[in-house]
Amino acid sequence: MTKKVLVDARGAFCPGPLLELMKAAKVAESGTILQLLTNEQGSRKDVPAWAKKMGHLFLGEEPDEGTAYRLLVQIK
Amino acid sequence: MKKLLIIGGGTAGTMLANKLAKGLTKELDERSVEITVVSEKDYHVYQPGFLYIPFQLKRPEEIVRPIQDVMDPKIKIILDTATEIKEQQKAVTLKSGKTLSYDYLILATGSHPQPVQIPGLEEAGHMFFTMDSALKLQEEMKKFKGGRVVVAVGLPHKCPVAPLEFVMMFEDWVRKQGIRKETEITYAYPLAGPYGTASVAELATREFEERNINIETFFFMDSVDTKTKELLSMDGRRLPFDLLVAIPPHKGAQIIEKSGFGDGDNWLPTDRHQLNLENHESIFVIGDATNLPISKAGSTAHFESEILAENLIDKLRGGEGNKKYSGKVFCFIETGLDKATYISFAYENPPKPVTPSKMVHYGKVGYNNMHWVNLKGIM
Numbered sequence: 001m002t003k004k005v006l007v008d009a010r011g012a013f014c015p016g017p018l019l020e021l022m023k024a025a026k027v028a029e030s031g032t033i034l035q036l037l038t039n040e041q042g043s044r045k046d047v048p049a050w051a052k053k054m055g056h057l058f059l060g061e062e063p064d065e066g067t068a069y070r071l072l073v074q075i076k
Numbered sequence: 077m078k079k080l081l082i083i084g085g086g087t088a089g090t091m092l093a094n095k096l097a098k099g100l101t102k103e104l105d106e107r108s109v110e111i112t113v114v115s116e117k118d119y120h121v122y123q124p125g126f127l128y129i130p131f132q133l134k135r136p137e138e139i140v141r142p143i144q145d146v147m148d149p150k151i152k153i154i155l156d157t158a159t160e161i162k163e164q165q166k167a168v169t170l171k172s173g174k175t176l177s178y179d180y181l182i183l184a185t186g187s188h189p190q191p192v193q194i195p196g197l198e199e200a201g202h203m204f205f206t207m208d209s210a211l212k213l214q215e216e217m218k219k220f221k222g223g224r225v226v227v228a229v230g231l232p233h234k235c236p237v238a239p240l241e242f243v244m245m246f247e248d249w250v251r252k253q254g255i256r257k258e259t260e261i262t263y264a265y266p267l268a269g270p271y272g273t274a275s276v277a278e279l280a281t282r283e284f285e286e287r288n289i290n291i292e293t294f295f296f297m298d299s300v301d302t303k304t305k306e307l308l309s310m311d312g313r314r315l316p317f318d319l320l321v322a323i324p325p326h327k328g329a330q331i332i333e334k335s336g337f338g339d340g341d342n343w344l345p346t347d348r349h350q351l352n353l354e355n356h357e358s359i360f361v362i363g364d365a366t367n368l369p370i371s372k373a374g375s376t377a378h379f380e381s382e383i384l385a386e387n388l389i390d391k392l393r394g395g396e397g398n399k400k401y402s403g404k405v406f407c408f409i410e411t412g413l414d415k416a417t418y419i420s421f422a423y424e425n426p427p428k429p430v431t432p433s434k435m436v437h438y439g440k441v442g443y444n445n446m447h448w449v450n451l452k453g454i455m
Contacts (some may be wrong), residue, residue, distance in 0.1 A: 009369050010423060010424075011348070011369060011370060011403045011422065011423030011424065012272075012369030012370065013273045013370070013405075013419075013421045013426055013427050014236040014237070014272075014273065014276075014370060014371035014373075014405065014407070014419075014421070014427070015231065015232075015236040015267065015271055015272035015273065015371075016267060016271065016272020016273045017272070017369070018267050018268065018272050019231050019232060019267070019272055019369075020369050022231070022266075023232075023341075026340075027340060039424070039426070040272075040273055040274065040426060041274055041426075042268075042269075042272070042273060042274030042275075042277065045268070045274075046267065046268035046269070046272070049268045049294075050267075050268060050294065053294050
């Protein structure tokens, strides 16, 4: 069964949610799906770019509560 | 007697201790409460002042004061190193062998640069996040006559905007030195742009484009080739330099590693509103030591200390102590030697930098001196 890990980065504005995702990726096992919960709109562009750069699989995004988004990345 | 024990005499520990001392005057006079701060140093450093040292805009003595001058006299200061937290006994042991018991323990153990994580950096590069490194960089800049400059960043680190400030101040400085044409500046950052938040990244991108500062994104520092004077990234990029200024990644304190409370980098899992160590009712965390996804910065410590002090005072008086920290942070951002912007944000409110101006710069200059008043817990 695929392991899913929620990374709650709402409010992560300095330096930003991508750092929280990178920290989670550092310790995640291969195949794990990281779900980044973020209310920083820039994440919607930065996270797919980071996933592509690192060879991870960007699975897409879905709206969450209020202005938040859930971005899904599967770790290589 | 109820005992409040604070580990760490930096900005977070000092502000909290002073706010507690002000709020608990009666209890301290009656000796029904004791506030103790354990500090490794007998002095307090205004760390944001390090940024100005390389440019000769601050002298070391302007940003350092004896610890007893910044702490309320009712606070007991112990100059020692905390070595072990004994949770079952509600006690902390010190390097001297002494053991201190507590009713409430507050960990203000800070964040610490790890230059050893980038082999070659200490030999061939420079930093400005400590007094010694900032002074060493100042000497190097006095000799600088132009060349290739690389400012590189490892995450996480305290004061997330400081590298941006340094590179924009440096660009202004070389222009004022009359050597801008002879100087090529590259900013190497591990995220998708020059910052991780869209509004600040847009501001920096605009400034960089107008001022001809190159940017390397997704640049994860690997090592420094000290022979060829090149900074290497993990994906094999090489940036040649004549002057390298790097901000190494930071970690939490050594005692956190031993305590078993922290994550792999010694950050403490902290409740984002109540600031208690997760799953612990008697241990709280403040300042850079938390794992919260917000700036490791003095202003974070300031706003956290307002909430935590009120909650601890309320708890000591039999209350619930359940005020919530909103994630509030305020940071100035120098965009040159005489212009600055600022950002103010919270968990639910993203930052929006204002147009850089001289007025905001003067605000920052003013705050650099106001810090000593702010530390007293009266602002």
